[in-house]
Amino acid sequence: MAAVLTRNIIKKFGEVPAVNGISLTVPDxxxxxxxxxxxxxxxxxxxxxxxxxxxxxxxxxxxGDVVNDIPPRARGVAMMFQSYGLYPHYTVRKxxxxxxxxxxxxxxxxxKKIEWASQLLGIGHLLERRPRQLSGGERQRxxxxxxxxxxxxxxxxxxxxxxxDAKLRASARLEIKQFQxxxxxxxxxxxxxxxxxxGMGDRIAVIHHGQVRxxxxxxxxxxxxxxxxxxxxxxxxxxxxxxxxxxxxxFRPENFLPRDMIDDGAVTEFSFRVDRSEYLGSERIVxxxxxxxxxxxxxxxxxxxxxxxxxxIRPGEWHxxxxxxxxVCHFDRDGKRTGxx
Amino acid sequence: xASGPVVTEADFHPWSQxxxxxxxxxxxxxxxxxxxxxxxVLLLVGVPFLLAVYxxxxxxxxxxxxxxxxxxxxxxxxxQNPVFLQTxxxxxxxxxxxxxxxxxxxxFGALLLLRPFPGRKIVRALIxxxxxxxxxxxxxxxQWMFDSLYSVIxxxxxxxxxxxxxxAPNWLGTPGLAMLCVIVVNxxxxxxxxxxxxxxxxxxxxxxVLDAATVDGAGFWRRNYQIIVPMxxxxxxxxxxxxxxxxxxxxxxxxxxxMGGPVGATSVLGFxxxxxxxxxxxxxxxxxxxxxxLPVLFVVVIFMLRFIRRREI
Numbered sequence: 001m002a003a004v005l006t007r008n009i010i011k012k013f014g015e016v017p018a019v020n021g022i023s024l025t026v027p028d029x030x031x032x033x034x035x036x037x038x039x040x041x042x043x044x045x046x047x048x049x050x051x052x053x054x055x056x057x058x059x060x061x062x063x064g065d066v067v068n069d070i071p072p073r074a075r076g077v078a079m080m081f082q083s084y085g086l087y088p089h090y091t092v093r094k095x096x097x098x099x100x101x102x103x104x105x106x107x108x109x110x111x112k113k114i115e116w117a118s119q120l121l122g123i124g125h126l127l128e129r130r131p132r133q134l135s136g137g138e139r140q141r142x143x144x145x146x147x148x149x150x151x152x153x154x155x156x157x158x159x160x161x162x163x164x165d166a167k168l169r170a171s172a173r174l175e176i177k178q179f180q181x182x183x184x185x186x187x188x189x190x191x192x193x194x195x196x197x198x199g200m201g202d203r204i205a206v207i208h209h210g211q212v213r214x215x216x217x218x219x220x221x222x223x224x225x226x227x228x229x230x231x232x233x234x235x236x237x238x239x240x241x242x243x244x245x246x247x248x249x250x251f252r253p254e255n256f257l258p259r260d261m262i263d264d265g266a267v268t269e270f271s272f273r274v275d276r277s278e279y280l281g282s283e284r285i286v287x288x289x290x291x292x293x294x295x296x297x298x299x300x301x302x303x304x305x306x307x308x309x310x311x312x313i314r315p316g317e318w319h320x321x322x323x324x325x326x327x328v329c330h331f332d333r334d335g336k337r338t339g340x341x
Numbered sequence: 342x343a344s345g346p347v348v349t350e351a352d353f354h355p356w357s358q359x360x361x362x363x364x365x366x367x368x369x370x371x372x373x374x375x376x377x378x379x380x381x382v383l384l385l386v387g388v389p390f391l392l393a394v395y396x397x398x399x400x401x402x403x404x405x406x407x408x409x410x411x412x413x414x415x416x417x418x419x420x421q422n423p424v425f426l427q428t429x430x431x432x433x434x435x436x437x438x439x440x441x442x443x444x445x446x447x448x449f450g451a452l453l454l455l456r457p458f459p460g461r462k463i464v465r466a467l468i469x470x471x472x473x474x475x476x477x478x479x480x481x482x483x484q485w486m487f488d489s490l491y492s493v494i495x496x497x498x499x500x501x502x503x504x505x506x507x508x509a510p511n512w513l514g515t516p517g518l519a520m521l522c523v524i525v526v527n528x529x530x531x532x533x534x535x536x537x538x539x540x541x542x543x544x545x546x547x548x549x550v551l552d553a554a555t556v557d558g559a560g561f562w563r564r565n566y567q568i569i570v571p572m573x574x575x576x577x578x579x580x581x582x583x584x585x586x587x588x589x590x591x592x593x594x595x596x597x598x599x600m601g602g603p604v605g606a607t608s609v610l611g612f613x614x615x616x617x618x619x620x621x622x623x624x625x626x627x628x629x630x631x632x633x634x635l636p637v638l639f640v641v642v643i644f645m646l647r648f649i650r651r652r653e654i
Contacts, residue, residue: 079553079556
């Protein structure tokens with residue numbers, strides 16, 4: 001297990017840069033999530049770390065050693081692929097053993113490690129089956145066992161939950177996280193799903209157009225977005241942005257509340273015209289426009305249904321709404337963050 | 342109860358007939374449409390096959406076209422004939438030798454054609470040529486390359502100082518070499534087919550699996566022989582069944598290149614059956630020789646199909 005460090009990694013396919021200068025430090029044992037929309041270069045960056053792609057320029061260090069020219073097998077990293085990449089002609093046992101066989105590990109050790117990994121992931125009863133006889137969740141565990149069995153320097157996961165159904169995804173999320181904490185392996189996890197990122201990452205690196213827009217803990221990313229992209233990419237519904245004084249101000253829908261629900265402190269007030277409201281059980285999403293700004297721009301508010309009765313926010317009417325000043329983010333014309341309040 | 346006119350199902354029917362009548366018509370139409378295919382198989386495969394079966398148990402020759410039944414006497418005679426036994430052995434060597442060589446050429450050809458390089462599309466198209474060129478044309482060209490006097494292969498070997506003029510082999514005039522020649526020519530004809538099969542198989546392997554093998558530490562050879570080859574084995578086996586059946590029954594290359602010579606060293610079952618049954622007019626023995634292919638191919642095909650089913654992934 002080791003720290004992973006990149007210095008200004010650039011990868012071009014022809015003239016098009018897929019990764020455009022990423023410098024990132026992942027300390028030993030950290031769970032780092034690379035979050036970004038599809039096509040942002042996060043998977044390419046992961047493939048560079050494991051050696052399946054060679055960067056056009058920049059340095060990659062694993063455990064303090066520069067590994068730019070070292071082939072994948074010598075880097076000691078393990079990768080779990082989106083569709084798992086299990087060997088269909090091998091049994092689960094042989095799948096898990098494969099990375100050990102390539103290193104000519106003695107038979108007795110191989111058996112012991114298979115035992116360890118299959119117990120850890122609860123797949124002992126599946127060892128003699130073929131991948132096609134397994135469910136999606138079981139395949140995922142087998143892939144994880146295969147990745148871990150040789151005790152990798154770093155574990156790379158490329159959208160591992162995207163092939164699971166929604167229910168299974170929630171439990172798998174928890175499992176991967178718990179299991180990473182138990183093993184303590186440095187983990188780099190690629191996803192476009194902000195729920196996975198927020199829920200699992202020790203830190204998140206938000207990537208856009210091949211560049212890191214912000215690195216931080218889930219709280220920092222959510223509460224202190226570094227720019228407009230991060231602000232609107234993370235969070236559902238996304239942060240509201242309105243133009244003001246040559247820049248932008250942003251506020252989260254859950255901070256945009258009826259004026260009378262905020263009792264103390266400095267606030268910014270708006271007159272909010274409600275167009276439509278959605279009741280989602282635990283919350284009510286209200287869509288509308290605010291007075292004095294572009295009327296076509298949809299502003300959303302997320303309200304706690306217990307505190308706001310449905311008849312009090314009738315569509316078509318103007319209501320006094322407000323945001324606490326402490327919850328307002330300011331961005332300059334280029335979208336960079338200029339400060340709070 | 343609903344009032345008004347009663348609407349029956351028949352009123353809605355496009356042909357205003359009862360469903361039964363319509364089904365009857367459809368059945369007739371279906372039969373008419375498949376009839377040409379069935380007739381084709383019956384007349385051009387079934388009848389000759391049954392005729393051959395009958396000839397093989399009769400004493401039919403073109404000099405004495407009697408239909409006298411002789412039981413398995415013809416088979417008994419041919420299996421006691423050393424020429425036939427040699428022919429049978431030759432057929433196996435010819436078939437499996439050329440398939441083996443063709444598969445190896447196909448595998449490496451496919452690996453080369455998978456790599457991107459300028460002009461790959463043209464090469465991919467050209468590589469099909471040996472398969473597409475008429476066998477007679479290709480074989481005549483090869484015959485010249487193996488010619489005892491004008492062999493371009495010998496000329497090259499001499500020019501490169503690998504052999505002297507007196508050591509130049511007589512390719513088609515030496516038993517072992519002649520067999521090698523017909524195997525090479527058949528493998529050359531077969532390998533584009535093998536390339537297509539391998540390309541189809543390899544491109545069907547998910548990239549994730551190959552990437553996983555690379556990250557798991559497998560090098561070129563391990564990736565090839567522990568991942569790629571086992572995964573494409575079922576499709577390769579299908580191709581091999583075709584190759585074996587076509588080669589085992591083939592007589593064209595031998596007929597055109599060596600006429601079974603020298604002294605029967607390259608004679609194969611198809612060729613021998615043709616020689617005995619058609620050229621010499623001993624139809625009953627010719628039929629018996631040809632029918633020998635049937636049980637052999639039957640066993641091979643069943644064995645391969647079982648293998649494929651077991652390997653299915």
